[in-house]
Amino acid sequence: MNSTMPGRFGFHSIPFTREIRVADRFAHEAYERPREYLRRAVDKRMSAALIAPAGTGKTTLLRTLMGSLPESRYRVRYVKVTDLSKRDLCREIATSVGAEPAGNYPTLVRRLQERFTNDLDVDAVRPVLFLDDSHGMRPEVLGILRILTNFDMDSRLVLSFVLAGQPPLAQLLRDQRLVDVTHRLAHCATLRPLSRKETADYIEHRCRIAGAAAAPFDGSALPALYEIGRGNLRATDHLAPQALELAHDNQCDVVDAQHVTEARRLLWP
Ligand SMILES: Nc1ncnc2c1ncn2[C@@H]1O[C@H](COP(=O)(O)OP(=O)(O)OP(=O)(O)O)[C@@H](O)[C@H]1O
Ligand SMILES: [Mg+2]
Known part of the structure; x- marks a missing residue:
């Protein structure tokens, strides 16, 4: 922005910046309602998906959702996912939870599960994992959410995840190999132009x-x-x-x- 622009138009800060604060967001029903449904899914210790085209506000909505989950009750981690291998995805998640991102795939899964159980049992906060830009994942990699959310022979709800991505994510979730992951989704939200x-x-x-x-x-x-x-x-x-x-x-x-x-x-x- 031209530095003299504020004078002419009365701006005191840069308009239309992506650095918008959650409090300054356009709190339209088109965003607030999907956010509320996602929050309810997490409240029920379930998982959810947010699927919408590029630039329609998914990441901003995740930031808003994070802000609406009280720190006293939730521990939310955000991971931007690209086309990673299973091990690399676990390493990314490990980094986000502050665990050592080293070791082979089974070791990493065990470490992550210990960390999530610790959140709940020791710190009394519910772990929530946001996986943003997840439309580019391979089905076998996305399938690790089934493993990561299986606690005590699937008898405990410990970790909630929110998958966000562009429309190819919907296609991905229809993959037969991912039925166990989609069964964990309590809500699938979308955003429109x-x-x-x-x-x-x-x-x-x-x-x-x-x-x-x-x-x-x-x-x-x-x-x-x-x-x-x-x-x-x-x-x-x-x-x-x-x-x-x-x-x-x-x-x-x-x-x-x-x-x-x-x-x-x-x-x-
Ligand atoms: N509720 C909102 N209020 C104000 N501005 C918003 C809101 N949601 C999104 N924006 C603006 O729109 C831009 C695009 O939003 P965002 O990055 O969240 O889209 P996205 O769906 O995550 O896109 P992509 O699929 O490319 O990651 C942001 O930089 C932000 O400035
Ligand atoms: Mg985004």
Whole structure:
């Protein structure tokens, strides 16, 4: 963002930044309701999935969910999963729980289970594992959740996991080899792109939390932002500040459709 932009539009901080605080989020029902269902699943000591397209707010929702699970009762760990082997996934999880990420696969599984049992039995907090970006996992690797959540011959609910990922995760969960994992899911949430009106409300909200009295986009800019961004939060977050910068450079006090179109050309030639 151009450093003089705040003066023109009244921002006191960078608008549309991904560094948004949970408290400043756009707390629309489209996010709050899925979050509540995920929280209820975890409350029941079950697991859940969150499946939605890129840039629709999954990771932000996980952050919000983490904030809504009190530290006095839950110990939440976040792991960003890529296409890892079983052992490497266990090593990533071990690192997130503060356990030594060394040893072979059975050793790592045992160490992780000990850590999760310890959370519950000694520290009296429920362990919860968020596995983000899990759509790229191989079925046999995702299958380790079946092993990791099997305590005392499957007679105890100790660990809850929340799998988040893009739509290929839904396909993955239909794999016959993963029925034991899907049976552990109490809820499967999704997120949708925002509607035209909701996108305008989102833009207004993002401008206000950055200090503006109102969103400096005119009646032609808002439809243009929706037509191009299609209610996808990340696309909107890229397009809107680029358009603001162009308006600023042209000494305009409001953004119009031309700025938005030009912003698209600069961002996605
Ligand atoms: N509830 C919200 N309020 C305000 N901004 C949000 C909210 N949810 C998401 N965003 C914004 O949208 C951007 C994209 O969100 P996020 O990274 O959570 O999407 P994602 O679904 O995890 O995408 P990917 O599949 O690529 O990981 C974030 O950088 C954030 O700025
Ligand atoms: Mg994400």
